[in-house]
Amino acid sequence: MEQATAQQQSVNIVTEVPGPKSVELAKRSAAALPDALSLVHPIYVDHAHGATVTDVDGNTFIDWIGGVGVMNVGHTHEAVTAAIIAQAQKFTHTDYTIVPYETYVRLCERLNASVPISGHVKTSLFNTGAETVENAVKISRVATGKSGVVCFSGAFHGRSLMAMTLTSKVHPYRAGFGPYAPEVYRAPYANPFDFDGDAEAASASALAELKKMTKTHFAAEDIACVIVEPVQGEGGFIVPPTSFLQGLRDFCDEHGAILVFDEVQSGMGRTGTLWATEQLGVEPDLILSAKSIAAGMVLSAVIGKAEVLDKVPDSGIGGTYPGNPIACEAAHAVLDAWEDGLLDRAKLVGERMKDAFDALAAEDDGIGESRGLGSMRALEFSKPGTRLPDPARVDAVQAHAQQHGLLMHKAGTGGNIIRVLVPLVITDAQLEESLTILRNAIEATRA
Ligand SMILES: Cc1ncc(COP(=O)(O)O)c(C=O)c1O
Numbered sequence: 047m048e049q050a051t052a053q054q055q056s057v058n059i060v061t062e063v064p065g066p067k068s069v070e071l072a073k074r075s076a077a078a079l080p081d082a083l084s085l086v087h088p089i090y091v092d093h094a095h096g097a098t099v100t101d102v103d104g105n106t107f108i109d110w111i112g113g114v115g116v117m118n119v120g121h122t123h124e125a126v127t128a129a130i131i132a133q134a135q136k137f138t139h140t141d142y143t144i145v146p147y148e149t150y151v152r153l154c155e156r157l158n159a160s161v162p163i164s165g166h167v168k169t170s171l172f173n174t175g176a177e178t179v180e181n182a183v184k185i186s187r188v189a190t191g192k193s194g195v196v197c198f199s200g201a202f203h204g205r206s207l208m209a210m211t212l213t214s215k216v217h218p219y220r221a222g223f224g225p226y227a228p229e230v231y232r233a234p235y236a237n238p239f240d241f242d243g244d245a246e247a248a249s250a251s252a253l254a255e256l257k258k259m260t261k262t263h264f265a266a267e268d269i270a271c272v273i274v275e276p277v278q279g280e281g282g283f284i285v286p287p288t289s290f291l292q293g294l295r296d297f298c299d300e301h302g303a304i305l306v307f308d309e310v311q312s313g314m315g316r317t318g319t320l321w322a323t324e325q326l327g328v329e330p331d332l333i334l335s336a337k338s339i340a341a342g343m344v345l346s347a348v349i350g351k352a353e354v355l356d357k358v359p360d361s362g363i364g365g366t367y368p369g370n371p372i373a374c375e376a377a378h379a380v381l382d383a384w385e386d387g388l389l390d391r392a393k394l395v396g397e398r399m400k401d402a403f404d405a406l407a408a409e410d411d412g413i414g415e416s417r418g419l420g421s422m423r424a425l426e427f428s429k430p431g432t433r434l435p436d437p438a439r440v441d442a443v444q445a446h447a448q449q450h451g452l453l454m455h456k457a458g459t460g461g462n463i464i465r466v467l468v469p470l471v472i473t474d475a476q477l478e479e480s481l482t483i484l485r486n487a488i489e490a491t492r493a
Pocket of ligand 1: 175309310335
Protein backbone atom coordinates (compact mmCIF):
# COMPACT_ATOMS: atom_id res chain seq x y z
CA MET A 47 0.00 0.00 0.00
CA GLU A 48 1.40 3.34 -0.97
CA GLN A 49 2.53 5.53 1.93
CA ALA A 50 0.90 8.99 2.12
CA THR A 51 3.54 11.70 1.83
CA ALA A 52 4.06 14.31 4.56
CA GLN A 53 2.44 17.06 2.45
CA GLN A 54 -0.62 14.93 1.81
CA GLN A 55 -1.28 14.12 5.45
CA SER A 56 -4.63 15.17 6.86
CA VAL A 57 -4.17 13.54 10.25
CA ASN A 58 -2.60 15.85 12.79
CA ILE A 59 -2.30 14.64 16.37
CA VAL A 60 -0.93 17.36 18.66
CA THR A 61 -1.90 16.11 22.15
CA GLU A 62 -2.54 12.86 23.94
CA VAL A 63 -5.73 11.27 22.55
CA PRO A 64 -8.15 12.17 24.00
CA GLY A 65 -6.66 15.59 24.72
CA PRO A 66 -7.06 17.54 27.99
CA LYS A 67 -10.10 19.56 26.88
CA SER A 68 -11.89 16.42 25.70
CA VAL A 69 -11.06 14.67 28.97
CA GLU A 70 -12.66 17.55 30.91
CA LEU A 71 -15.76 17.47 28.74
CA ALA A 72 -16.07 13.69 29.09
CA LYS A 73 -16.03 14.13 32.89
CA ARG A 74 -18.87 16.67 32.63
CA SER A 75 -20.71 14.28 30.32
CA ALA A 76 -20.42 11.40 32.79
CA ALA A 77 -21.80 13.60 35.58
CA ALA A 78 -24.62 15.21 33.59
CA LEU A 79 -25.79 12.47 31.20
CA PRO A 80 -27.12 8.99 31.96
CA ASP A 81 -24.48 6.25 32.01
CA ALA A 82 -26.19 4.66 28.96
CA LEU A 83 -24.83 7.52 26.85
CA SER A 84 -21.25 6.25 26.99
CA LEU A 85 -18.78 7.54 24.38
CA VAL A 86 -17.16 5.37 21.68
CA HIS A 87 -14.52 8.02 20.94
CA PRO A 88 -14.39 10.54 23.83
CA ILE A 89 -13.03 13.17 21.45
CA TYR A 90 -15.07 16.37 21.45
CA VAL A 91 -15.55 17.84 17.99
CA ASP A 92 -14.79 21.45 17.25
CA HIS A 93 -15.33 21.34 13.50
CA ALA A 94 -15.47 18.85 10.64
CA HIS A 95 -15.10 19.10 6.89
CA GLY A 96 -15.26 16.50 4.14
CA ALA A 97 -13.85 13.31 5.67
CA THR A 98 -11.99 14.92 8.58
CA VAL A 99 -12.95 15.87 12.14
CA THR A 100 -10.96 18.29 14.29
CA ASP A 101 -11.39 18.16 18.05
CA VAL A 102 -11.36 20.87 20.72
CA ASP A 103 -7.69 20.08 21.45
CA GLY A 104 -6.67 20.75 17.84
CA ASN A 105 -6.27 17.10 16.79
CA THR A 106 -7.46 16.21 13.29
CA PHE A 107 -8.70 12.70 12.49
CA ILE A 108 -9.87 10.97 9.34
CA ASP A 109 -13.47 9.94 9.91
CA TRP A 110 -14.57 6.48 8.78
CA ILE A 111 -17.79 6.75 10.80
CA GLY A 112 -19.47 9.74 9.17
CA GLY A 113 -21.94 10.14 12.03
CA VAL A 114 -22.79 6.41 11.59
CA GLY A 115 -23.61 6.61 7.91
CA VAL A 116 -25.16 10.07 7.97
CA MET A 117 -22.44 12.08 6.26
CA ASN A 118 -22.12 10.26 2.93
CA VAL A 119 -21.75 13.61 1.11
CA GLY A 120 -19.19 14.78 3.67
CA HIS A 121 -19.13 17.15 6.63
CA THR A 122 -20.05 20.79 5.92
CA HIS A 123 -20.71 20.11 2.25
CA GLU A 124 -20.77 23.60 0.77
CA ALA A 125 -24.11 23.37 -1.04
CA VAL A 126 -25.81 21.63 1.90
CA THR A 127 -24.60 24.30 4.32
CA ALA A 128 -25.76 27.06 1.95
CA ALA A 129 -29.18 25.44 1.58
CA ILE A 130 -29.59 25.14 5.35
CA ILE A 131 -28.67 28.79 5.92
CA ALA A 132 -30.91 30.05 3.13
CA GLN A 133 -33.95 28.12 4.37
CA ALA A 134 -33.32 29.10 8.01
CA GLN A 135 -33.60 32.73 6.91
CA LYS A 136 -36.97 32.11 5.18
CA PHE A 137 -38.92 29.96 7.69
CA THR A 138 -38.03 27.02 9.91
CA HIS A 139 -41.34 25.31 10.67
CA THR A 140 -45.07 25.36 10.03
CA ASP A 141 -46.02 21.63 10.17
CA TYR A 142 -46.51 20.53 6.57
CA THR A 143 -50.03 19.12 6.96
CA ILE A 144 -51.22 22.30 8.70
CA VAL A 145 -49.59 24.97 6.50
CA PRO A 146 -47.73 23.32 3.58
CA TYR A 147 -44.65 24.37 1.57
CA GLU A 148 -43.24 23.49 -1.83
CA THR A 149 -39.85 22.06 -0.87
CA TYR A 150 -41.58 19.06 0.82
CA VAL A 151 -43.58 18.25 -2.33
CA ARG A 152 -40.58 18.62 -4.64
CA LEU A 153 -38.48 16.38 -2.41
CA CYS A 154 -41.15 13.66 -2.44
CA GLU A 155 -41.35 13.94 -6.23
CA ARG A 156 -37.58 13.50 -6.50
CA LEU A 157 -37.52 10.55 -4.11
CA ASN A 158 -40.45 8.91 -5.94
CA ALA A 159 -38.55 9.16 -9.23
CA SER A 160 -35.35 7.81 -7.66
CA VAL A 161 -36.48 4.43 -6.29
CA PRO A 162 -36.46 1.15 -8.22
CA ILE A 163 -40.17 0.59 -7.58
CA SER A 164 -42.55 0.32 -10.53
CA GLY A 165 -45.92 2.01 -10.95
CA HIS A 166 -47.23 5.03 -9.08
CA VAL A 167 -44.89 5.82 -6.16
CA LYS A 168 -45.51 8.18 -3.24
CA THR A 169 -43.44 9.34 -0.26
CA SER A 170 -44.25 10.31 3.31
CA LEU A 171 -41.51 12.09 5.27
CA PHE A 172 -40.63 11.44 8.91
CA ASN A 173 -37.74 12.29 11.25
CA THR A 174 -35.71 9.21 12.18
CA GLY A 175 -34.98 5.75 10.87
CA ALA A 176 -36.90 4.14 13.72
CA GLU A 177 -39.91 6.29 12.85
CA THR A 178 -39.90 4.97 9.28
CA VAL A 179 -39.88 1.44 10.67
CA GLU A 180 -42.80 2.15 13.01
CA ASN A 181 -44.73 3.71 10.16
CA ALA A 182 -43.91 0.99 7.64
CA VAL A 183 -45.45 -1.53 10.04
CA LYS A 184 -48.52 0.67 10.63
CA ILE A 185 -48.95 1.24 6.88
CA SER A 186 -48.55 -2.48 6.10
CA ARG A 187 -51.06 -3.47 8.75
CA VAL A 188 -53.71 -1.03 7.63
CA ALA A 189 -53.08 -1.84 3.96
CA THR A 190 -53.39 -5.61 4.42
CA GLY A 191 -55.75 -5.85 7.39
CA LYS A 192 -53.24 -8.24 8.98
CA SER A 193 -50.88 -7.93 11.93
CA GLY A 194 -47.87 -10.28 11.68
CA VAL A 195 -44.37 -8.94 10.98
CA VAL A 196 -41.41 -11.04 9.83
CA CYS A 197 -37.91 -9.75 10.60
CA PHE A 198 -34.44 -11.32 10.61
CA SER A 199 -31.53 -12.46 12.71
CA GLY A 200 -28.82 -9.80 12.84
CA ALA A 201 -31.30 -7.03 11.95
CA PHE A 202 -31.09 -3.51 13.33
CA HIS A 203 -34.09 -1.25 12.87
CA GLY A 204 -33.81 1.27 15.74
CA ARG A 205 -34.67 1.73 19.38
CA SER A 206 -38.38 2.63 19.64
CA LEU A 207 -40.73 -0.14 20.81
CA MET A 208 -41.52 -1.75 17.44
CA ALA A 209 -38.06 -1.02 15.99
CA MET A 210 -36.35 -2.46 19.09
CA THR A 211 -38.56 -5.54 18.89
CA LEU A 212 -37.50 -6.02 15.27
CA THR A 213 -33.83 -5.49 16.18
CA SER A 214 -31.90 -8.68 16.77
CA LYS A 215 -28.97 -7.93 19.06
CA VAL A 216 -30.04 -8.57 22.67
CA HIS A 217 -27.34 -6.61 24.53
CA PRO A 218 -27.51 -3.64 24.61
CA TYR A 219 -30.62 -3.01 22.52
CA ARG A 220 -33.33 -5.30 23.95
CA ALA A 221 -32.34 -6.77 27.30
CA GLY A 222 -34.52 -5.46 30.11
CA PHE A 223 -36.77 -3.38 27.85
CA GLY A 224 -39.59 -5.91 27.36
CA PRO A 225 -42.37 -6.71 26.95
CA TYR A 226 -41.78 -6.35 23.25
CA ALA A 227 -44.34 -5.54 20.55
CA PRO A 228 -46.48 -8.60 19.74
CA GLU A 229 -46.86 -10.44 16.42
CA VAL A 230 -43.18 -10.21 15.46
CA TYR A 231 -41.43 -13.32 14.11
CA ARG A 232 -37.68 -13.56 13.52
CA ALA A 233 -36.41 -15.71 10.65
CA PRO A 234 -32.75 -16.39 9.74
CA TYR A 235 -30.98 -13.94 7.41
CA ALA A 236 -28.96 -15.45 4.56
CA ASN A 237 -25.39 -14.94 5.75
CA PRO A 238 -22.88 -16.47 3.30
CA PHE A 239 -20.11 -16.40 5.94
CA ASP A 240 -22.03 -19.01 7.98
CA PHE A 241 -21.94 -21.30 4.94
CA ASP A 242 -18.24 -21.02 4.08
CA GLY A 243 -18.99 -18.30 1.53
CA ASP A 244 -21.65 -20.37 -0.27
CA ALA A 245 -24.28 -17.64 -0.69
CA GLU A 246 -26.80 -19.88 -2.43
CA ALA A 247 -26.61 -22.47 0.35
CA ALA A 248 -27.17 -19.67 2.89
CA SER A 249 -30.16 -18.45 0.92
CA ALA A 250 -31.71 -21.91 0.51
CA SER A 251 -31.32 -22.66 4.20
CA ALA A 252 -32.81 -19.32 5.33
CA LEU A 253 -35.79 -19.62 2.98
CA ALA A 254 -36.41 -23.24 4.02
CA GLU A 255 -36.44 -22.14 7.66
CA LEU A 256 -38.92 -19.34 6.88
CA LYS A 257 -41.18 -21.88 5.22
CA LYS A 258 -40.87 -24.18 8.24
CA MET A 259 -41.82 -21.29 10.53
CA THR A 260 -45.17 -21.01 8.74
CA LYS A 261 -45.94 -24.44 10.27
CA THR A 262 -44.41 -23.88 13.69
CA HIS A 263 -44.56 -20.15 14.50
CA PHE A 264 -47.18 -18.24 12.49
CA ALA A 265 -49.73 -18.54 9.71
CA ALA A 266 -48.31 -17.15 6.46
CA GLU A 267 -51.67 -15.55 5.67
CA ASP A 268 -51.48 -13.49 8.90
CA ILE A 269 -48.31 -11.66 7.86
CA ALA A 270 -48.72 -7.95 7.07
CA CYS A 271 -45.10 -7.32 6.11
CA VAL A 272 -41.62 -8.73 5.80
CA ILE A 273 -39.05 -6.11 6.80
CA VAL A 274 -35.45 -6.67 5.76
CA GLU A 275 -32.23 -4.75 5.26
CA PRO A 276 -31.19 -5.60 1.67
CA VAL A 277 -27.62 -5.27 2.96
CA GLN A 278 -27.39 -5.65 6.72
CA GLY A 279 -25.79 -2.67 8.47
CA GLU A 280 -25.30 -3.04 12.21
CA GLY A 281 -25.44 -6.82 11.73
CA GLY A 282 -22.06 -6.63 9.98
CA PHE A 283 -22.44 -5.47 6.36
CA ILE A 284 -23.81 -8.79 5.20
CA VAL A 285 -24.72 -8.97 1.52
CA PRO A 286 -27.28 -11.71 0.85
CA PRO A 287 -27.64 -13.23 -2.61
CA THR A 288 -30.48 -12.01 -4.84
CA SER A 289 -32.15 -15.42 -4.49
CA PHE A 290 -32.80 -14.71 -0.78
CA LEU A 291 -34.46 -11.35 -1.46
CA GLN A 292 -36.36 -12.88 -4.39
CA GLY A 293 -37.55 -15.65 -2.05
CA LEU A 294 -38.93 -12.99 0.30
CA ARG A 295 -40.58 -11.24 -2.67
CA ASP A 296 -42.20 -14.55 -3.67
CA PHE A 297 -43.34 -15.17 -0.07
CA CYS A 298 -44.99 -11.73 0.06
CA ASP A 299 -46.63 -12.19 -3.36
CA GLU A 300 -47.95 -15.61 -2.40
CA HIS A 301 -49.37 -14.53 0.94
CA GLY A 302 -50.44 -10.92 0.28
CA ALA A 303 -47.78 -9.29 2.48
CA ILE A 304 -45.85 -6.04 1.96
CA LEU A 305 -42.09 -6.30 1.31
CA VAL A 306 -40.22 -3.52 3.12
CA PHE A 307 -36.54 -2.81 2.39
CA ASP A 308 -34.88 -0.87 5.21
CA GLU A 309 -32.24 1.20 3.37
CA VAL A 310 -31.62 3.54 6.28
CA GLN A 311 -27.92 2.55 6.30
CA SER A 312 -27.39 1.04 2.84
CA GLY A 313 -29.13 3.84 0.91
CA MET A 314 -28.10 7.30 -0.24
CA GLY A 315 -25.06 6.40 -2.32
CA ARG A 316 -23.26 4.22 0.20
CA THR A 317 -23.09 1.20 -2.11
CA GLY A 318 -22.24 3.14 -5.31
CA THR A 319 -25.86 3.52 -6.43
CA LEU A 320 -28.41 5.76 -4.74
CA TRP A 321 -30.18 2.65 -3.38
CA ALA A 322 -28.55 -0.74 -2.79
CA THR A 323 -31.82 -2.19 -4.11
CA GLU A 324 -30.81 -1.05 -7.61
CA GLN A 325 -28.00 -3.64 -7.59
CA LEU A 326 -29.96 -6.47 -6.04
CA GLY A 327 -32.59 -7.03 -8.71
CA VAL A 328 -35.62 -7.39 -6.43
CA GLU A 329 -38.42 -4.85 -6.16
CA PRO A 330 -39.83 -4.10 -2.70
CA ASP A 331 -43.17 -2.38 -2.01
CA LEU A 332 -41.67 0.15 0.42
CA ILE A 333 -38.16 1.56 0.88
CA LEU A 334 -37.13 3.25 4.13
CA SER A 335 -34.55 6.03 4.11
CA ALA A 336 -32.97 8.18 6.83
CA LYS A 337 -29.37 8.92 7.92
CA SER A 338 -27.55 10.40 4.86
CA ILE A 339 -30.75 11.62 3.19
CA ALA A 340 -30.23 15.13 4.62
CA ALA A 341 -26.56 15.10 5.70
CA GLY A 342 -27.20 15.44 9.42
CA MET A 343 -30.48 17.37 9.33
CA VAL A 344 -33.19 15.23 10.90
CA LEU A 345 -35.21 13.65 8.10
CA SER A 346 -36.43 10.23 6.98
CA ALA A 347 -38.79 8.83 4.38
CA VAL A 348 -41.11 5.95 3.60
CA ILE A 349 -41.16 5.65 -0.19
CA GLY A 350 -43.33 3.13 -1.99
CA LYS A 351 -46.31 1.98 -3.91
CA ALA A 352 -49.13 4.53 -3.89
CA GLU A 353 -51.69 1.73 -3.65
CA VAL A 354 -50.12 0.76 -0.29
CA LEU A 355 -49.50 4.23 1.16
CA ASP A 356 -52.93 5.48 0.11
CA LYS A 357 -54.65 2.80 2.23
CA VAL A 358 -53.81 4.82 5.37
CA PRO A 359 -56.84 6.84 6.51
CA ASP A 360 -56.63 10.63 6.78
CA SER A 361 -54.14 11.76 9.48
CA GLY A 362 -53.23 8.15 10.36
CA ILE A 363 -49.54 8.93 9.81
CA GLY A 364 -47.59 12.15 10.36
CA GLY A 365 -46.38 14.22 13.29
CA THR A 366 -45.34 17.74 14.20
CA TYR A 367 -41.87 17.79 12.64
CA PRO A 368 -41.74 15.38 9.65
CA GLY A 369 -40.37 17.05 6.52
CA ASN A 370 -38.97 20.06 8.30
CA PRO A 371 -38.21 22.66 5.59
CA ILE A 372 -34.54 23.07 6.52
CA ALA A 373 -34.08 19.30 6.37
CA CYS A 374 -35.91 19.18 3.00
CA GLU A 375 -33.63 21.84 1.54
CA ALA A 376 -30.57 19.95 2.82
CA ALA A 377 -31.93 16.79 1.19
CA HIS A 378 -32.30 18.57 -2.15
CA ALA A 379 -28.64 19.59 -1.95
CA VAL A 380 -27.72 15.98 -1.13
CA LEU A 381 -29.66 14.66 -4.14
CA ASP A 382 -28.01 17.33 -6.31
CA ALA A 383 -24.59 16.11 -5.14
CA TRP A 384 -25.37 12.54 -6.23
CA GLU A 385 -26.66 13.77 -9.59
CA ASP A 386 -23.55 15.95 -10.03
CA GLY A 387 -21.15 12.98 -9.99
CA LEU A 388 -20.64 11.96 -6.37
CA LEU A 389 -22.00 8.50 -7.16
CA ASP A 390 -18.99 7.95 -9.43
CA ARG A 391 -16.71 8.89 -6.57
CA ALA A 392 -18.61 6.49 -4.30
CA LYS A 393 -17.92 3.67 -6.76
CA LEU A 394 -14.20 4.48 -6.90
CA VAL A 395 -13.90 4.65 -3.11
CA GLY A 396 -15.66 1.27 -2.90
CA GLU A 397 -13.32 -0.31 -5.44
CA ARG A 398 -10.17 0.95 -3.71
CA MET A 399 -11.47 -0.16 -0.31
CA LYS A 400 -12.34 -3.59 -1.68
CA ASP A 401 -8.84 -4.13 -3.09
CA ALA A 402 -7.20 -2.98 0.14
CA PHE A 403 -9.52 -5.03 2.39
CA ASP A 404 -9.17 -8.17 0.27
CA ALA A 405 -5.38 -7.82 0.53
CA LEU A 406 -5.55 -7.35 4.32
CA ALA A 407 -7.80 -10.42 4.68
CA ALA A 408 -5.46 -12.52 2.53
CA GLU A 409 -2.47 -11.86 4.77
CA ASP A 410 -4.04 -12.15 8.26
CA ASP A 411 -5.62 -15.40 9.45
CA GLY A 412 -7.52 -13.44 12.10
CA ILE A 413 -9.62 -11.88 9.34
CA GLY A 414 -12.34 -14.33 8.39
CA GLU A 415 -13.86 -12.35 5.55
CA SER A 416 -13.60 -9.15 3.54
CA ARG A 417 -17.01 -8.25 2.17
CA GLY A 418 -19.49 -5.57 1.26
CA LEU A 419 -21.25 -3.78 -1.55
CA GLY A 420 -19.66 -0.65 -3.01
CA SER A 421 -18.16 1.44 -0.25
CA MET A 422 -20.25 -0.35 2.39
CA ARG A 423 -17.21 -2.47 3.25
CA ALA A 424 -16.29 -4.60 6.23
CA LEU A 425 -13.71 -6.96 7.69
CA GLU A 426 -14.93 -9.80 9.90
CA PHE A 427 -12.41 -10.76 12.60
CA SER A 428 -12.51 -14.37 13.82
CA LYS A 429 -10.25 -16.32 16.15
CA PRO A 430 -7.59 -17.76 13.80
CA GLY A 431 -8.63 -21.05 12.22
CA THR A 432 -12.24 -20.74 13.45
CA ARG A 433 -15.43 -18.80 12.73
CA LEU A 434 -15.65 -17.63 16.34
CA PRO A 435 -15.96 -13.84 16.66
CA ASP A 436 -12.89 -11.97 17.89
CA PRO A 437 -14.28 -8.72 19.34
CA ALA A 438 -11.15 -8.13 21.47
CA ARG A 439 -9.01 -7.84 18.32
CA VAL A 440 -11.46 -5.40 16.79
CA ASP A 441 -11.44 -3.28 19.95
CA ALA A 442 -7.63 -3.29 19.84
CA VAL A 443 -7.54 -2.34 16.15
CA GLN A 444 -10.07 0.44 16.73
CA ALA A 445 -8.12 1.79 19.73
CA HIS A 446 -4.79 1.69 17.88
CA ALA A 447 -6.30 3.47 14.88
CA GLN A 448 -7.85 6.13 17.09
CA GLN A 449 -4.47 6.88 18.66
CA HIS A 450 -3.03 7.31 15.16
CA GLY A 451 -5.78 9.53 13.82
CA LEU A 452 -8.41 7.24 12.29
CA LEU A 453 -11.91 7.05 13.79
CA MET A 454 -13.77 3.78 13.22
CA HIS A 455 -16.92 2.20 14.66
CA LYS A 456 -17.36 -1.57 14.85
CA ALA A 457 -20.50 -3.56 14.03
CA GLY A 458 -21.86 -7.13 14.15
CA THR A 459 -23.85 -9.07 16.72
CA GLY A 460 -20.49 -10.42 17.92
CA GLY A 461 -18.90 -6.93 17.93
CA ASN A 462 -16.20 -8.32 15.61
CA ILE A 463 -16.72 -6.38 12.39
CA ILE A 464 -14.77 -3.34 11.25
CA ARG A 465 -17.02 -1.37 8.94
CA VAL A 466 -16.54 1.66 6.76
CA LEU A 467 -19.05 4.51 6.56
CA VAL A 468 -16.51 7.08 5.40
CA PRO A 469 -17.80 10.29 3.79
CA LEU A 470 -17.54 9.55 0.08
CA VAL A 471 -15.87 12.89 -0.65
CA ILE A 472 -12.71 11.49 0.97
CA THR A 473 -9.72 12.44 -1.19
CA ASP A 474 -7.41 9.81 -2.69
CA ALA A 475 -4.62 10.95 -0.35
CA GLN A 476 -6.89 10.69 2.72
CA LEU A 477 -8.06 7.27 1.61
CA GLU A 478 -4.49 5.97 1.32
CA GLU A 479 -3.50 7.65 4.58
CA SER A 480 -6.39 6.04 6.44
CA LEU A 481 -5.78 2.62 4.88
CA THR A 482 -2.17 2.84 6.06
CA ILE A 483 -3.34 3.59 9.61
CA LEU A 484 -5.70 0.59 9.47
CA ARG A 485 -2.98 -1.69 8.10
CA ASN A 486 -0.60 -0.58 10.88
CA ALA A 487 -3.32 -1.19 13.51
CA ILE A 488 -3.98 -4.67 12.14
CA GLU A 489 -0.24 -5.48 12.11
CA ALA A 490 0.29 -4.08 15.62
CA THR A 491 -2.53 -6.22 17.06
CA ARG A 492 -1.61 -9.49 15.31
CA ALA A 493 -0.94 -12.22 17.88
C1 LIG B 1 -30.94 -0.25 8.92
C2 LIG B 1 -31.33 0.72 10.00
N1 LIG B 1 -32.63 0.93 10.23
C3 LIG B 1 -33.04 1.82 11.18
C4 LIG B 1 -32.13 2.49 11.96
C5 LIG B 1 -32.61 3.44 13.02
O1 LIG B 1 -32.40 4.74 12.61
P1 LIG B 1 -32.46 5.93 13.69
O2 LIG B 1 -31.28 5.78 14.58
O3 LIG B 1 -32.43 7.18 12.85
O4 LIG B 1 -33.74 5.78 14.42
C6 LIG B 1 -30.76 2.30 11.73
C7 LIG B 1 -29.74 3.01 12.54
O5 LIG B 1 -28.59 2.66 12.59
C8 LIG B 1 -30.36 1.39 10.73
O6 LIG B 1 -29.05 1.15 10.50
